[in-house]
Amino acid sequence: MSFLEITGVRKAFGPTTVVQGFDLSVERGEFVSFLGPSGCGKTTMLRIVAGFESPSAGTVRIGGEDVTDLAPNARRIGMVFQAYALFPNMNVADNVAFGLKIAGMARAEREARVDEMLRLVGLPHVRDRYPYQLSGGQQQRVALARAIAPKPRVLLLDEPLSALDAKIRVSLREEIRELQRALGITTIFVTHDQEEALSMSDRIVVMSDGRMEQVGTPFEIYNRPRSRFVASFVGTLSLLEGRTVIGERVVVAGQEIEAETPGHGVGEAVTLALRPEAVSLVTSRERSNRLTGEIADVAFLGSVVRIRARFGENEILIDTFNDPATPPPERGAAVTVHFSPADIQCLDAATGASHRPLARAAVASAEPVAV
Numbered sequence: 001m002s003f004l005e006i007t008g009v010r011k012a013f014g015p016t017t018v019v020q021g022f023d024l025s026v027e028r029g030e031f032v033s034f035l036g037p038s039g040c041g042k043t044t045m046l047r048i049v050a051g052f053e054s055p056s057a058g059t060v061r062i063g064g065e066d067v068t069d070l071a072p073n074a075r076r077i078g079m080v081f082q083a084y085a086l087f088p089n090m091n092v093a094d095n096v097a098f099g100l101k102i103a104g105m106a107r108a109e110r111e112a113r114v115d116e117m118l119r120l121v122g123l124p125h126v127r128d129r130y131p132y133q134l135s136g137g138q139q140q141r142v143a144l145a146r147a148i149a150p151k152p153r154v155l156l157l158d159e160p161l162s163a164l165d166a167k168i169r170v171s172l173r174e175e176i177r178e179l180q181r182a183l184g185i186t187t188i189f190v191t192h193d194q195e196e197a198l199s200m201s202d203r204i205v206v207m208s209d210g211r212m213e214q215v216g217t218p219f220e221i222y223n224r225p226r227s228r229f230v231a232s233f234v235g236t237l238s239l240l241e242g243r244t245v246i247g248e249r250v251v252v253a254g255q256e257i258e259a260e261t262p263g264h265g266v267g268e269a270v271t272l273a274l275r276p277e278a279v280s281l282v283t284s285r286e287r288s289n290r291l292t293g294e295i296a297d298v299a300f301l302g303s304v305v306r307i308r309a310r311f312g313e314n315e316i317l318i319d320t321f322n323d324p325a326t327p328p329p330e331r332g333a334a335v336t337v338h339f340s341p342a343d344i345q346c347l348d349a350a351t352g353a354s355h356r357p358l359a360r361a362a363v364a365s366a367e368p369v370a371v
């Protein structure tokens with residue numbers, strides 16, 4: 001049995017079911033993200049694990065113990081919320097000591113643990129400050145120190161980074177992950193930010209409309225999305241609308257390309273999906289599987305240049321690495337792009353299912369995936 005077992009959980013508020021068919025086993029020390037758009041039920045699921053909501057059906061087990069009917073404070077979990085939830089009238093040390101005091105820890109031991117926790121989150125110098133004297137990032141680090149001080153069995157993080165500046169968000173991601181690894185604490189992290197989930201998680205649960213769409217490692221979720229929803233929610237994807245012709249070929253914007261379209265007969269409409277990093281600009285004539293169109297937009301992102309090219313009604317995003325010797329193409333310029341047939345994913349318009357893994361992963365390449 002896994003350390004945290006969520007079995008058959010369903011949750012309804014009145015007539016509205018907001019979570020259903022939720023089954024998940026989390027190993028000890030694992031970092032699992034619940035990823036999905038606003039309203040998909042991820043916070044509700046986290047609150048069920050925490051004990052703030054009771055499920056309409058199903059059970060939650062931690063360390064083999066059925067905690068479904070236990071109050072939150074009896075579950076030995078730690079939680080960090082999105083909004084700064086520090087007690088404003090207490091200084092940092094008292095905030096971090098809060099759970100320890102409730103647990104009846106002696107003063108000297110408490111003080112030592114507070115110091116240890118503040119060192120762990122890199123804030124030994126803010127001990128006597130009040131929350132309003134801290135930056136947003138510092139407040140969240142104190143909230144993290146407060147959550148882990150009582151040595152919880154499970155750490156629950158509800159969008160803890162979403163109120164912070166982009167730069168701090170990225171550095172705190174790494175800090176949280178490092179700390180989580182060092183402590184070996186089983187963690188569930190709720191986010192609607194796919195980059196956050198991809199970069200931090202051992203596994204991701206992608207949720208939509210109260211259901212689990214897919215569970216997998218970031219690599220699996222990105223490269224082998226099981227549904228159109230997962231394919232388009234996680235990462236960036238260009239969709240091409242085409243029509244199949246004889247010989248594994250598809251006509252897109254009046255041009256023929258090679259693409260496998262399993263399950264589609266000749267003459268059928270088909271949707272093809274492509275990741276931006278799978279497309280390259282063609283500089284010589286020899287490459288097959290090309291489409292010619294026009295540059296619609298160029299975004300210079302620094303190390304990566306993201307180009308939006310138009311092919312009739314279709315648009316393709318292309319990520320190329322910055323080359324200091326070659327300025328990016330101009331808007332309106334003609335462009336020819338190339339992609340390998342293996343990098344094309346054929347989506348089934350009717351069911352939203354994807355027929356085959358996205359590209360490179362299919363050959364189990366160890367190539368790092370740009371996010």
Ligand SMILES: Nc1ncnc2c1ncn2[C@@H]1O[C@H](COP(=O)(O)OP(=O)(O)OP(=O)(O)O)[C@@H](O)[C@H]1O
Nearest residue numbers: 013016018036037038039040041042043044045192
């Ligand atoms: N106490 C409640 N009573 C009634 N409906 C609720 C309650 N709590 C949540 N809901 C509804 O349940 C659905 C899922 O909400 P939940 O907060 O779990 O989604 P979420 O994925 O976490 O979204 P967000 O990222 O916006 O927080 C929403 O439609 C929400 O309105």
